[in-house]
Amino acid sequence: MAVVFKKTNGLTDVQTHYCPGCTHGIIHRLVAEVLEELGVLGDTIGVAPVGCSVLAYNYFNCDMHEAAHGRAPAVATGIKRVHPDKVVFTYQGDGDLASIGAAEIVHAAARGEKITTIFVNNAIYGMTGGQMAPTTLPGQKATTAPYGRDVDHCGYPIRISEMLSTLHGAAFVERVAVNNPGNVRKAKAAIKKAFELQISGKGFGIVEVLSTCPTNWGLHPLDSLKWLEENMMPYYPLGNFKAPEKAEEVK
Amino acid sequence: MAKILMKGNEAVAKAAIEAGCRYFFGYPITPQNEIPEYMSRELPKNGGVFLQAESEVSAINMIYGGSGAGARVMTSSSSPGIALKQEGITYLVGSELPCVVVNMMRGGPGLGGIQPSQADYFMSTRGGGNGDYRTPVFAPASIQEAVDMTMEAFEVADYYRIPVMVVADGMVGQMMEPVEFKAPVKRDLKPKDWATVGTKGERKPNIINSLYLDPQLLEDHCMKLEAKYAEIEKNEVQYEMYKAEDAELVFVAYGTTSRIVKNVVEALRADGVKAGLIRPKTLWPFPFKAFEEIPNAKNLLVVEMSTGQMIEDVKLASNGRWPVSFYGRTGGMVPEPNDIKAKAVEVIGGAK
Numbered sequence: 058m059a060v061v062f063k064k065t066n067g068l069t070d071v072q073t074h075y076c077p078g079c080t081h082g083i084i085h086r087l088v089a090e091v092l093e094e095l096g097v098l099g100d101t102i103g104v105a106p107v108g109c110s111v112l113a114y115n116y117f118n119c120d121m122h123e124a125a126h127g128r129a130p131a132v133a134t135g136i137k138r139v140h141p142d143k144v145v146f147t148y149q150g151d152g153d154l155a156s157i158g159a160a161e162i163v164h165a166a167a168r169g170e171k172i173t174t175i176f177v178n179n180a181i182y183g184m185t186g187g188q189m190a191p192t193t194l195p196g197q198k199a200t201t202a203p204y205g206r207d208v209d210h211c212g213y214p215i216r217i218s219e220m221l222s223t224l225h226g227a228a229f230v231e232r233v234a235v236n237n238p239g240n241v242r243k244a245k246a247a248i249k250k251a252f253e254l255q256i257s258g259k260g261f262g263i264v265e266v267l268s269t270c271p272t273n274w275g276l277h278p279l280d281s282l283k284w285l286e287e288n289m290m291p292y293y294p295l296g297n298f299k300a301p302e303k304a305e306e307v308k
Numbered sequence: 309m310a311k312i313l314m315k316g317n318e319a320v321a322k323a324a325i326e327a328g329c330r331y332f333f334g335y336p337i338t339p340q341n342e343i344p345e346y347m348s349r350e351l352p353k354n355g356g357v358f359l360q361a362e363s364e365v366s367a368i369n370m371i372y373g374g375s376g377a378g379a380r381v382m383t384s385s386s387s388p389g390i391a392l393k394q395e396g397i398t399y400l401v402g403s404e405l406p407c408v409v410v411n412m413m414r415g416g417p418g419l420g421g422i423q424p425s426q427a428d429y430f431m432s433t434r435g436g437g438n439g440d441y442r443t444p445v446f447a448p449a450s451i452q453e454a455v456d457m458t459m460e461a462f463e464v465a466d467y468y469r470i471p472v473m474v475v476a477d478g479m480v481g482q483m484m485e486p487v488e489f490k491a492p493v494k495r496d497l498k499p500k501d502w503a504t505v506g507t508k509g510e511r512k513p514n515i516i517n518s519l520y521l522d523p524q525l526l527e528d529h530c531m532k533l534e535a536k537y538a539e540i541e542k543n544e545v546q547y548e549m550y551k552a553e554d555a556e557l558v559f560v561a562y563g564t565t566s567r568i569v570k571n572v573v574e575a576l577r578a579d580g581v582k583a584g585l586i587r588p589k590t591l592w593p594f595p596f597k598a599f600e601e602i603p604n605a606k607n608l609l610v611v612e613m614s615t616g617q618m619i620e621d622v623k624l625a626s627n628g629r630w631p632v633s634f635y636g637r638t639g640g641m642v643p644e645p646n647d648i649k650a651k652a653v654e655v656i657g658g659a660k
Contacts, residue, residue: 069513099509102377114515120504122376123517125399128369131361135373135381136504138357139331143506161369164362 067093071115078271078278081109081177083235085116087245088148088175091252092119101144102136104129106158108150109183117148127158130165133172144255146173151192152182155215159191162221162263169226169260173251176217179268180289187273191215194292199273214292218265222298228260230299234267234290236282243295250300259301267293311486316451316476317342317384319487320410321350323458324382327492329408330356331381333370335363335389338422339478340412343384364389368396368409375405376516378503380462384410386478387428388419390436397471398437401533402518404502406465408458410474412481415640423640424477426563429617432475433592440530442537444544445473445591447562451485453589459492464544466497468536475591477613479564479642540593547595548587551577555584557656558602558630560622561611562588565643569611572648581656591618599625607655611648612636631655 067089075081092098098119105113107126114121124132129147137145154162154176165172181199182188189199189206192214196205206214222230229251233244244266251262267289269281276284297303314322321343324332332347348358361367367383374381385393390411400407413428415421435441444464448454454476461472504514520526548566551573552558561569566587576583586598608630610619616634623632635651637643 098507100506102504102506104373111519114513114517118507118513120507120514121516122373122504123403123515123519124372125369125395128365128372128396131366131369132373132376134359134366135331135333135370135375136377137373138359138370139374139377139379139381140505160362161366164366 065089065093067098067118068116069118073116074112075109076272078269078281079109080235080268083241084175084177084244084266084268085113087241087248088146089117091245091249092144094249095252095256097144097252097256100142101146102140104133104136104145104147106147106149106153108153110148110150110177111184113148127153127156128161129153129158130161130170130172130174134165134168134170137170137172141171144252146175146252148175149177150183151176151178151180151190155191155217162217163224166221166224166227166261166263169228171255171258171260173255174263175248176263176265177268178217178265178293179270180214181270181273183270183273194288197288216293218263218298221263226261227263227299228301229254229262231297232265232267232293232295234285234295236267236269236285247297254301267295311488313484314451314487315342315482315484316454317412317481318346319451319455320384320458320474321346322489323455324408324462325350325354325356326489327380327459327462329380329382329462330354331374331379332356332358332383333361333367333374333381334383334385335361335367337386337389339414339481340384340386340410342481343410364392365395368393371407372396372400372403372405375400375407376403376504378500378505380466382408382410384412386412386414387416387425390428390431394437397443398435398439398441399518400471401441401443402439403516404469405471405516406469407471408461408465408474409471410458411476413475413477415638421640422478424479424564424613424642425638425640426477426565426613427617427638428475429591429612429614432473433594433621441533442592443471443473444540444593445475447589447591448474448476448480449563449566449587451480451483451487454480455487455489463493463495463497467495468540470536477564544590545593545595545597546589547598548589549598549601550585550587552584552586552602554582554604555602556582556604556606557584557609557652558605558607559583559585559609559611560588560618561585562591562618565611565613568643568645569648571645572652575645575649576652581652583652588618594621594625596625605630608632609652609655610634611643613642614638
């Protein structure tokens, strides 16, 4: 009988701890499928963050490091400098990458560190129970912003992809979403491109993935997808912000 | 091999390269800048990588990555920078990763100053970061010792899978002395089969991690680390006894301070006072057994470039057997031999 679908070998058989309706599972699968399709699983070292995906080291079927909060790009730098021939990636959430780890991601990108970062943006701190993130939208409620994010008090959310795309060292920057099958396919294509550019030595690559958090948003999974489309996408527009071919055009 | 005249910081860097260190991640801070500068010049010539990190925090996390990936790695800094590195050091300990961290101590607290100090004794010997742990701490008193100890630190780190500190005051980093680079003494080390080098599809993934959500597993892990510390306490204590056998007044001092105290011991002996010195060469494990080798002691006098930190271990070692007195200068001030001698005379009950 013809096999039409099979679980990727890029993931282990460990059951994930993610909440029902959370899109981390999809993103894990996309990364794992890409690594398997590129034939590099056995030569890949991943770095897990602190946050919802803290246990990602149990899920990816490759060598893994668990990093301190926000430090994954520095840890990945250490690994890549020791093994420049290996594929190295970080998998980080928005609290980890855009708040406590802002310095690490900016400088890894500025150095053109030949690593790939999967940046999962769900506009909230999930693991700790729904606190305000650097990506929480204006007016969005969080447990530490119970009246909604007041921009006069705590400023505006950071658009990481736009910011990093200004850096010469960042070779590839793209924002995608996993809210429908079409976007999932586009997300996978972007993730694949980012890894291919790492393998060909082009420089730093990041794929920002807009993701949902039904549990902490207090929404049904389907309503979460709708909320993402109506609220996150206008503030965080999808698209490619940086690619080597674009840099060629500028020259 | 002939001796060469070298500055302490550069000698430490050269020793690391000779010990097989090929990866250095660091951030500038006085008074240790000659270490990263030397590494940036020499590591590329030796097939290695020097990388200046964006912060001390990033540097130690690059160390965490590089060490987990199986390499001999080192970082260096000075007191406030070492404080920043504590996050990474506790992760390295928890994940059982080897590395060498050099601290050329300067005065604190806060930004403090840039002159020599020994005020990081607590930070060095009590873990330094969060959680139950210790790290081996070498305390060189000369450039030669800084070289030998740096080389040994890499072996100890790999042998026990633990970060090792080399803690000297800024004086050791900044002065020049003739030094000989002997071949590093190699230990019988196991292959790093735990390192993240890629599975090649031939084994289960290696995971570098310090997270144990199940408290029973975390307790088991901590007890495993505890057993390792007990091994280190048994095997790795180093100290020097200087004219201590018949001494009635026994000084306890390490690093640069111990060299000043040796002069005081001589001056006191010239005056007929039986003085001696216990010099810890490892601060942790602390040489408690040295205090079993001072049968004629009547007084202990601890001298430090701090307001009194090692004295707590000396009191534990004394365990009520002898009065323990203290003389210290701090903030970058270096004790004067005459002032130490005056304190010694006071301790033993006036001039003879």
